[in-house]
Amino acid sequence: ELVLTQSPNTLSLSPGDRATLSCRASRGVHNNYFAWYQCKPGQPPRLLIYGASTRATGVPDRFGGSGSGTDFTLTITRLEPEDFAVYYCQHYDSSLWTFGQGTKVDLK
Amino acid sequence: QVQLVQSGPEVKKPGSSVEVSCKISGGTFSSYSINWLRQAPGKRPEWMGGLIPMLGTPDLSEKFQDRVTLTADESTNTAHMKLRSLTSEDTAVYYCARSMSGYPPWPQHWGLGSLVIVSS
Numbered sequence: 631e632l633v634l635t636q637s638p639n640t641l642s643l644s645p646g647d648r649a650t651l652s653c654r655a656s657r658g659v660h661n662n663y664f665a666w667y668q669c670k671p672g673q674p675p676r677l678l679i680y681g682a683s684t685r686a687t688g689v690p691d692r693f694g695g696s697g698s699g700t701d702f703t704l705t706i707t708r709l710e711p712e713d714f715a716v717y718y719c720q721h722y723d724s725s726l727w728t729f730g731q732g733t734k735v736d737l738k
Numbered sequence: 739q740v741q742l743v744q745s746g747p748e749v750k751k752p753g754s755s756v757e758v759s760c761k762i763s764g765g766t767f768s769s770y771s772i773n774w775l776r777q778a779p780g781k782r783p784e785w786m787g788g789l790i791p792m793l794g795t796p797d798l799s800e801k802f803q804d805r806v807t808l809t810a811d812e813s814t815n816t817a818h819m820k821l822r823s824l825t826s827e828d829t830a831v832y833y834c835a836r837s838m839s840g841y842p843p844w845p846q847h848w849g850l851g852s853l854v855i856v857s858s
Contacts, residue, residue, distance in 0.1 A: 663842055667783070674833050674848035675775075675783055686846060687838075718782055722842040724797050727775075727785035 632656055634719050634730035642738040649706040651733045653719035658699045663722040666695055666704045669732070670715045678717075679704065709735070740764040742834055742849035749855045750824050757820040758852045760834030767815040768792040771843030774808065774819045776830040777851075784830075786819065788843065824856045 633656040643649055653666075661682035667675040677686045679695035682702060692707045706713055714737055719730040745759040760772070773788035787803075789796035791810035798806060805822040817834055832852045835845030 665844060669777075669783070674835070674851055675777070675845075676848075677844055677846055680842075680844040686844070720783075722844075726799055727773075729782040729784070732782055 632659070632721055632723075632726075632728045634721060634728055636717075636719055636730035636733045638733060639731070640734045640736060642736055643709055644738045645709050645711055647709050647738075649704075649709055649713070649735055651704040651706075651717055651735075653697075653702045653704070653730050655700045655702070655721065659721050661698055664695075664697075664702055665720045665722065666693075666702075667718045667720060668713075668715045669718060675718070706735075740836060740847040742836060742847055744832075744834060744849040744852045747853040747855070749857065752825055752856055752858055754824055755820060755822045756824060756828075756854050757818055758832050758834070758854070760817045760819075760849050762815050762817065762834075762836055765836075767810075768812055770839070771837040772808075772810060772817045773835045773837065773843065773845055774806075774817075774832065775835060775845075776828075776832045778830040781830075783833075786821075788837075789817075790843075791817070821854075824854075826856050828854065829856045830854060 637652045664682040666679040683695045694705045716732045716734045721728045743761045768791040774786040777783045787798035796808040807820040810817045834849045836847040837843030838846035
């Protein structure tokens with residue numbers, strides 16, 4: 631069973647800072663099947679990045695995804711106030727979507 | 739513009755069933771994957787299953803396959819998720835999500851969620 635482990639659990643930053651979030655898979659996965667989501671209270675999850683590095687429609691270009699194999703990264707180049715949220719990585723399989731435990735980006 | 743409108747909150751007794759509906763407007767209903775996920779407070783999202791209405795056969799998470807039924811009514815552009823044998827562990831917000839075109843079926847469009855509380 632695939633396990634996605636995100637680090638750190640919490641990232642305390644200020645607006646304008648750069649955020650680097652990591653996700654490690656317990657085995658190698660194909661880039662095509664890897665995504666990142668943003669979650670805010672009272673809102674549905676928002677697809678940010680799919681295929682490891684492609685921004686979803688309407689996602690600002692300060693969000694970027696990279697990585698391959700077992701190690702993937704979500705980078706937010708300059709944090710805006712609306713970016714403080716919980717971020718999840720996810721792997722797609724037709725019979726199971728696996729999510730990491732999440733990284734909370736909060737205000738320092 | 740694609741919109742997904744979900745049914746309202748539910749309070750259910752343990753052992754009962756709940757059905758959540760998801761009416762989709764904008765775009766073509768039948769040819770996109772509709773997936774169901776849930777999220778309990780403070781927990782990661784959890785995928786339950788999905789189906790493409792024109793194909794009919796759902797993909798189900800092994801965790802839920804014995805007690806979840808996914809259907810799609812093409813005459814009303816509405817998807818349904820029924821979960822049986824509820825326990826307190828099923829208390830969560832349930833979401834439907836419609837995919838973008840292509841494969842994998844990444845969930846581009848989401849409903850606002852339906853809160854289900856299971857309590858005696």
